[in-house]
Amino acid sequence: MFNMATGSGNKTMIMAALILDCYKKGYNNFIFFVNSAVILEKTKINFADPKSSKYLYSDEIIIIDSKRFDINIINNLVESKENAINIYFSTIQGLFFLFTNERENSITLDDLKGKKLVFLADEVHHLNASTKAEKEDELSWETIIKQAYNSNPKNLMYEFSATILKDKNVLEKYRDIIVFKYDLKKFCNAGYSKRILLSKYENRDIKIRFLGAVLLSLYREILANDNKISLKPVILFKSETIKDSQSNKAKFESLIENLTSKDIEEFYLLSHNNALFLQSKEYFTKKFGNSFAKTIVNLIKTSLKKKLF
Numbered sequence: 001m002f003n004m005a006t007g008s009g010n011k012t013m014i015m016a017a018l019i020l021d022c023y024k025k026g027y028n029n030f031i032f033f034v035n036s037a038v039i040l041e042k043t044k045i046n047f048a049d050p051k052s053s054k055y056l057y058s059d060e061i062i063i064i065d066s067k068r069f070d071i072n073i074i075n076n077l078v079e080s081k082e083n084a085i086n087i088y089f090s091t092i093q094g095l096f097f098l099f100t101n102e103r104e105n106s107i108t109l110d111d112l113k114g115k116k117l118v119f120l121a122d123e124v125h126h127l128n129a130s131t132k133a134e135k136e137d138e139l140s141w142e143t144i145i146k147q148a149y150n151s152n153p154k155n156l157m158y159e160f161s162a163t164i165l166k167d168k169n170v171l172e173k174y175r176d177i178i179v180f181k182y183d184l185k186k187f188c189n190a191g192y193s194k195r196i197l198l199s200k201y202e203n204r205d206i207k208i209r210f211l212g213a214v215l216l217s218l219y220r221e222i223l224a225n226d227n228k229i230s231l232k233p234v235i236l237f238k239s240e241t242i243k244d245s246q247s248n249k250a251k252f253e254s255l256i257e258n259l260t261s262k263d264i265e266e267f268y269l270l271s272h273n274n275a276l277f278l279q280s281k282e283y284f285t286k287k288f289g290n291s292f293a294k295t296i297v298n299l300i301k302t303s304l305k306k307k308l309f
Contacts, residue, residue, distance in 0.1 A: 005187035006162040016056040034122035112151035124159040219280035261293035
């Protein structure tokens, strides 16, 4: 496991170096997989497009021990070349579908038997559901990848993630296999990242959590504009499932549509112990007067009209 901050730039460089090192040790078939199709395409360009400015190998021709070899992108192991680095790119979801729905001209679990493979797993925190739930016998992304990895005792697996879940089973899984740790805290302290301010508040009512995020976002935007800084904050609400996301989206739309000044006033009464919310209220009062809540409601409804999102 390489526990490395997203955006540090080191992760893909280490992957590229690992590929060369593994090739020298007799491995020439690699399977790269990640949760996001966007990240997958970017990584494919980094590894396999010499014309790209982000290509990780300096020359179109790569030479190791005086021997020339190429990067060969494959769709199945039949296309693998002996004197090349063969890389199969896929999403985690794609591998799961391949290994649970065998079809012609695609990689199957049987194809992996007897072949030495290197698995490069990016954003691997998405692969820990079974470990977290202690359900290794249940069919999941994680159990399928384990089956693929265990198809040959000589297989290698390199995992990369910026986030290791604070779960006892996940922490135990990685206890002895983290070979490098350069997490977000170290990345920030080294001066390579923007400073991140976290404001944590808890409320069981999701609409209250929505409103808190919207108010802080508006506060940041108004404060920036008043200081002649062009800023358009982005709010991200993350849900566990697509179904939850759709449900929460409807709740958010309803909140914005039916928002009143009374909702704003009650929110600030409940959040008086939070320093950042207190700052926002003081700023709104100073700028808009004691009836700031009415103005805030109008601003929120204008900027978050349903047709805009």
